[in-house]
Amino acid sequence: xxxxxxxxxxxxxxxxxxxxxxxxxxxxxxxxxxxxxxxxxxxxxxxxxxxxxxxxxxxxxxxxxxxxxxxxxxxxxxxxxxxxxxxxxxxxxxxxxxxxxxxxxxxxxxxxxxxxxxxxxxxxxxxxxxxxxxxxxxxxxxxxxxxxxxxxxxxxxxxxxxxxxxxxxxxxx
Amino acid sequence: xxxxxxxxxxxxxxxxxxxxxxxxxxxxxxxxxxxxxxxxxxxxxxxxxxxxxxxxxxxxxxxxxxxxxxxxxxxxxxxxxxxxxxxxxxxxxxxxxxxxxxxxx
Numbered sequence: 231x232x233x234x235x236x237x238x239x240x241x242x243x244x245x246x247x248x249x250x251x252x253x254x255x256x257x258x259x260x261x262x263x264x265x266x267x268x269x270x271x272x273x274x275x276x277x278x279x280x281x282x283x284x285x286x287x288x289x290x291x292x293x294x295x296x297x298x299x300x301x302x303x304x305x306x307x308x309x310x311x312x313x314x315x316x317x318x319x320x321x322x323x324x325x326x327x328x329x330x331x332x333x334x335x336x337x338x339x340x341x342x343x344x345x346x347x348x349x350x351x352x353x354x355x356x357x358x359x360x361x362x363x364x365x366x367x368x369x370x371x372x373x374x375x376x377x378x379x380x381x382x383x384x385x386x387x388x389x390x391x392x393x394x395x396x397x398x399x400x401x402x403x
Numbered sequence: 404x405x406x407x408x409x410x411x412x413x414x415x416x417x418x419x420x421x422x423x424x425x426x427x428x429x430x431x432x433x434x435x436x437x438x439x440x441x442x443x444x445x446x447x448x449x450x451x452x453x454x455x456x457x458x459x460x461x462x463x464x465x466x467x468x469x470x471x472x473x474x475x476x477x478x479x480x481x482x483x484x485x486x487x488x489x490x491x492x493x494x495x496x497x498x499x500x501x502x503x504x505x506x507x508x
């Protein structure tokens with residue numbers, strides 16, 4: 231380590247040097263929380279469908295059992311996929327979109343994203359409507375902050391999906 | 404002509420990859436804030452500028468074009484750089500100074 235570098239390191243302890251970013255990443259600049267909300271809706275819907283599915287009783291025929299298993303397997307597979315999609319979309323917003331200055335304005339983001347990812351895992355692992363609802367709420371809360379950072383107001387409205395849950399949408403100008 | 408009395412040199416720590424191989428994350432640069440008092444910025448100079456998209460941040464880039472009152476900057480690592488190709492030219496007032504020395508580990 232060069233002497234001057236060591237000196238700079240020492241100075242940093244006394245008074246940290248500001249950072250000059252040689253900023254990278256492909257700056258595509260295209261982000262939207264909608265994907266995460268949509269994925270969360272699907273997770274809610276799959277829980278609803280699973281809960282509505284009639285379980286085969288002791289007198290069920292092999293065909294009825296097979297049909298039940300087929301449906302359940304498809305709902306579960308979709309729930310898995312979409313919970314993972316929600317996590318991925320949240321990670322993209324977190325890792326690529328949100329900047330330190332957003333965090334200064336919305337310090338709750340750290341906790342919100344952390345909990346959203348944990349909740350998404352829970353919704354993925356379990357048949358758990360509450361976890362799915364919590365995931366949807368988390369994606370709505372993140373969307374609400376996202377649109378504020380973009381300078382848009384938001385409205386909360388019933389989604390036009392079978393889930394019909396309250397969802398945050400931007401008020402486009 | 405009286406200049407405000409500020410110490411001309413200022414340290415910055417480099418983050419991210421857009422100036423590789425010239426500058427790498429963790430390097431320090433010492434910037435001369437008086438560099439452009441006597442001469443104009445020139446293409447090829449490595450400068451620290453305010454980020455036009457986030458004024459409280461600083462960017463370190465290389466000048467590739469100078470016109471009357473604005474400069475255009477790019478990263479040396481062009482494939483991985485957000486610079487004038489995205490945010491356009493930068494007014495001269497936003498230039499903090501010219502990189503004078505680089506300190507590497």
